[in-house]
Every structure is written in C-alpha cells, then in structure tokens.
Amino acid sequence: MSGLTRKRDLRSGRPLWLATRQPATPHRPLTRSIKAEIVVIGAGVSGALVTDALLLAGHDVTVLDRRGPVRGSTAASTALLQFEIDTPLIQLGRKIGKDNAIRAYWRSTTGVDYLRHRIMELGIACDFAERETLYLSGDQLNATALKREVAARQKAGLRSIYLDRGELRRISGIERSGASLSRGSGELDPVKLVTALWRSASLRGARILSPVEVTDIASRRGGVDILTSAGHEIAARNLVIATGYETPKFLKRSDLKIVSSWAYATKPQTRALWPERRLIWEASDPYLYLRASADGRIIVGGEDEDFSDEAKRDALLPQKVEAIGRKLKRLFPHVDVTADYAWTGCFGQSDTGLPLIGALPGRPHCYAVLGYGGNGITFSAIAAQIIQRELAGHQDPDAKLFAFRR
The missing domain is CATH 3.30.9.10 (D-Amino Acid Oxidase, subunit A, domain 2)
Incomplete structure (x- = not known):
C-alpha cells in the first residue's frame, strides 16, 4: 500500500552530527488501533518543536514516524540559525509586499529567540551559541x-x-x-537538539510510535481518521503533518x-x-x-x-x-x-524562501508544516508557535504570511 507522503532517501554520507552517539529516543511500535487528541506525523526537528509547543499548551500528543526519531534529514542540516531568509528583504518585498516582507524577517528573528529560550528552559546541551x-x-x-x-x-x-x-x-x-x-543568529548541533526534545516530550507524556507508515487520512466531523499500512486506525481530533521534504502526495504546488x-x-x-x-x-x-x-x-x-x-x-x-x-x-x-x-x-x-504553515485547505482538522527554505530549524520554531495558537483557537498575528492558500 502506498504511503501518504513521497518517500525519499533524505541523506547519505557521514554527517558530522552522527559521530557522537546520542541517548536512545523512547519509541515503540503501534500494535492496535487507538484514539488520540493530536497526532503529529514526523519525528524530525519540525515534529519535535511542534510537539514540544503542544505539550506546553497541555495537549495530549501522539507522534508517528516511518523511520524513527531523528532518522530523516535532521542529521543533514548544517544548523545555521539565521534570521536572514534566502530571499533578500528588497526582493521579498517585491514578491509579497514591503510590509509583509518586513514582518517575515522580524518573525524569523523571533524564531531564533524562541529556540534560544526553549533550549535554556529545557536545559538542552546542544552546543548552542549566539x-x-x-x-x-x-x-x-x-x-x-x-x-x-x-x-x-x-x-x-x-x-x-x-x-x-x-x-x-x-x-x-x-x-x-x-x-x-x-x-x-546562532548555531547548534541539530541531532543533540532533536534527540533531547524527543526525550523531554516522552517524559512529559507524548507517545512516540515508530516505525509506522501512514497510508491515508480522512477528515470527518469532529476529527480525522489516520490509516496505517499495518491496517491500524488512529482516530484523532487534529492532525499535524511535519514530514519535512517528504511532502504529502495530495499537495501539488x-x-x-x-x-x-x-x-x-x-x-x-x-x-x-x-x-x-x-x-x-x-x-x-x-x-x-x-x-x-x-x-x-x-x-x-x-x-x-x-x-x-x-x-x-x-x-x-x-x-x-x-x-x-x-x-x-x-x-x-x-x-x-x-x-x-x-x-x-x-x-x-x-519561490519566496518562506515556509508553509497552517491549516490544509479542504481538509478540516489537518495542519501541515513545510519548512521550505534555508532556515529550516528557525522556520520550525515559527511553526511551533503558529500551530500551538491555531489549535488553541487563537489567531497568530503572522499566520497569514505562511498560510496555505487554495
């Protein structure tokens, strides 16, 4: 059965970040159909930061990943945490309007600040430096x-x-x-960061289930049903797709x-x-x-x-x-x-250098984080804040900058 997202060999070679062995990230297989409040698909940096933010807001979170935590493109990152976007400010202004471009740059600066504060608050040793x-x-x-x-x-x-x-x-x-x-701006070790985030999430009650291959999702009144290749179903109130560069097949842009x-x-x-x-x-x-x-x-x-x-x-x-x-x-x-x-x-x-974050058009209760651009980790931090607020029923002031459009 085909998967929900395009499956890619996301990296190869010998990333520096895998030279140091990290503590195991708690996860277990899915052995039966279950119910969940919020399901996050993807156990990389985007999924980790979104899960962390949702736990902060008091939600119950279940995480699914086809490979396992920190086994996708996270280790291939060079982890330059910049507020600067791939598209220069003057060029971005011509694409989305001057005021929107300035807001995007300012939001990127707060993304770096958000990362800094969460690393400090959780006591994560990931070689972060300004x-x-x-x-x-x-x-x-x-x-x-x-x-x-x-x-x-x-x-x-x-x-x-x-x-x-x-x-x-x-x-x-x-x-x-x-x-x-x-x-x-700043720098860090992305594998140390994400490994620590998942260990913290597990200690705070998140269920991390892997390997789980999601094959289909179906919105319904009051929630979304998620089908796996093993035939198990997960009935969730909301779904967040944070699969990095393995985009959902139905999202053709x-x-x-x-x-x-x-x-x-x-x-x-x-x-x-x-x-x-x-x-x-x-x-x-x-x-x-x-x-x-x-x-x-x-x-x-x-x-x-x-x-x-x-x-x-x-x-x-x-x-x-x-x-x-x-x-x-x-x-x-x-x-x-x-x-x-x-x-x-x-x-x-x-084409703008900006990510896509928020509710998926035509799919109620479904959200996605596509951290496209050279600032993947910074954009993931922005996504964590936006998704947290949307699921709490609050409008993030910059949500429209990054929203999916029909």
Missing part, C-alpha cells in the same frame, strides 16, 4: 545592491550594518567587495521544489578559524555557507542544484566536496580544507 552573520556580496547581489539591502533592513529596525571592502578585510580577513554584518545540497566538515583547526566564528554565506547562486563546530571544525556546504534522484545526488558527493573546498580555500587560503566528514541531503525551496 553568532553574528556575514552575508557576502556575490553574483546575485553585488556591493551596490547589498548596500541597498542593508539600508532596507536598517529602516525596518533589523540589526544589520554594511561593510565595505576594507572594513570586511579588517574584521574577517575576507577579500570581497562588500558584506552585511548582522546580529541575532508549482511553487515548491526539492533541491540537493552537499556539505562537509574539516578536522578540528581552532587556531585557523576566522574571528568571532561568525556564520558566513554569500549572495550567489549556488551559494557557499559555513560555520564552525564546537570542537573547531569548519562546516561548509553549498553547490545546491535541483534534485533528480538519490543515486545521482550521492554519486556527485566527491565532486561537490572538491568544488566546495576550492571555494573555501579562496575565502580562507590558510585553512586546511580536507574533508573529515562529508554528506549530502534533500532540502526544499519555495
């Missing part, structure tokens, strides 16, 4: 355009300043015509696409790292993005291209690592660019 971000000029935004971008951000009250070539060289050693320097991305981590080289360990990315297509790990490695990725199939994506890993390494060497000639860990994965993009 970081500034350097956004370098490139073939999509040259120095002049980047200066306009920074001016637009400053007018909106966002914490960005423009650096000319000399200022950029002085603070980073990077040779580029210009850059923006922004505050309000031309503005969403899956891309392949490649990344690697060097050996530890703390003394060679750039000042302040800032997050770095560039206004180019494809763009380079990099950060440092807690133990002093350089984590670098990019070379994105449209996804075709898993075999082609995986076969390109050595070639893409070499190309990324050449770019890294041009940026920082003194560093050792040799890969110690290398991996590839599937990620999603929307």
Whole structure:
C-alpha cells in the first residue's frame, strides 16, 4: 500500500552530527488501533518543536514516524540559525509586499529567540551559541545592491550594518567587495537538539510510535481518521503533518521544489578559524555557507542544484566536496580544507524562501508544516508557535504570511 507522503532517501554520507552517539529516543511500535487528541506525523526537528509547543499548551500528543526519531534529514542540516531568509528583504518585498516582507524577517528573528529560550528552559546541551552573520556580496547581489539591502533592513529596525571592502578585510580577513554584518543568529548541533526534545516530550507524556507508515487520512466531523499500512486506525481530533521534504502526495504546488545540497566538515583547526566564528554565506547562486563546530571544525556546504534522484545526488558527493573546498580555500587560503566528514541531503525551496504553515485547505482538522527554505530549524520554531495558537483557537498575528492558500 502506498504511503501518504513521497518517500525519499533524505541523506547519505557521514554527517558530522552522527559521530557522537546520542541517548536512545523512547519509541515503540503501534500494535492496535487507538484514539488520540493530536497526532503529529514526523519525528524530525519540525515534529519535535511542534510537539514540544503542544505539550506546553497541555495537549495530549501522539507522534508517528516511518523511520524513527531523528532518522530523516535532521542529521543533514548544517544548523545555521539565521534570521536572514534566502530571499533578500528588497526582493521579498517585491514578491509579497514591503510590509509583509518586513514582518517575515522580524518573525524569523523571533524564531531564533524562541529556540534560544526553549533550549535554556529545557536545559538542552546542544552546543548552542549566539553568532553574528556575514552575508557576502556575490553574483546575485553585488556591493551596490547589498548596500541597498542593508539600508532596507536598517529602516525596518533589523540589526544589520554594511561593510565595505576594507572594513570586511579588517574584521574577517575576507577579500570581497562588500558584506552585511548582522546580529541575532546562532548555531547548534541539530541531532543533540532533536534527540533531547524527543526525550523531554516522552517524559512529559507524548507517545512516540515508530516505525509506522501512514497510508491515508480522512477528515470527518469532529476529527480525522489516520490509516496505517499495518491496517491500524488512529482516530484523532487534529492532525499535524511535519514530514519535512517528504511532502504529502495530495499537495501539488508549482511553487515548491526539492533541491540537493552537499556539505562537509574539516578536522578540528581552532587556531585557523576566522574571528568571532561568525556564520558566513554569500549572495550567489549556488551559494557557499559555513560555520564552525564546537570542537573547531569548519562546516561548509553549498553547490545546491535541483534534485533528480538519490543515486545521482550521492554519486556527485566527491565532486561537490572538491568544488566546495576550492571555494573555501579562496575565502580562507590558510585553512586546511580536507574533508573529515562529508554528506549530502534533500532540502526544499519555495519561490519566496518562506515556509508553509497552517491549516490544509479542504481538509478540516489537518495542519501541515513545510519548512521550505534555508532556515529550516528557525522556520520550525515559527511553526511551533503558529500551530500551538491555531489549535488553541487563537489567531497568530503572522499566520497569514505562511498560510496555505487554495
């Protein structure tokens, strides 16, 4: 029987985050038909943050996953927690309107803040650190355009300043015509974060059931029925689909696409790292993005291209690592660019760079979180707040920015 969502091999290679063994995440199989208040499908970062928020609001939550907790694309993330969206503010304003674009950027900043506070409140040891971000000029935004971008951000009250070539060289050693320097971002270990969130959720009463393959859902008066490949049924009051880049088959949208991305981590080289360990990315297509790990490695990725199939994506890993390494060497000639860990994965993009969050049109009691864009973890934090409020009967002030439309 076919599954509810498109099944993909979401990653391959050796992600750095899986090098350290994490405590087991409590889960068990589904052995009979059950009733539930809220069902969340997906045990990655989106599902974990949504579940955490729903538990905070006093809901009873049951989680289903076809693989098991933290076994999808979470480990392929490079976990740059930025408020900056893939689509620059001035371009996003032309797509969705200036005021909406500013609201989206501001909501992204609060997403990072929300993550910081939940990590502190739950006492999660996931190597979280606050970081500034350097956004370098490139073939999509040259120095002049980047200066306009920074001016637009400053007018909106966002914490960005423009650096000319000399200022950029002085603070980073990077040779580029210009850059923006922004505050309000961060970094972490995504596997440690999500593993800890699921352990916390389990201790607070969440049922985590896996492996469970959902084959169909049907809205009814007062709830939704969920059918599994084993023939079990789950009668739920509400359903949240948080399956990452394995989108529901019934959701056919031309503005969403899956891309392949490649990344690697060097050996530890703390003394060679750039000042302040800032997050770095560039206004180019494809763009380079990099950060440092807690133990002093350089984590670098990019070379994105449209996804075709898993075999082609995986076969390109050595070639893409070499190309990324050449770019890294041009940026920082003194560093050792040799890969110690290398991996590839599937990620999603929307035409605005924004996620889709909220009620599914035509399917009562069904909600979805599609964290499309380069800020997957930050967008998942936004989704947690929006879904929590919607299921409590409250209207989130920014819900319309990310809502599904008929």
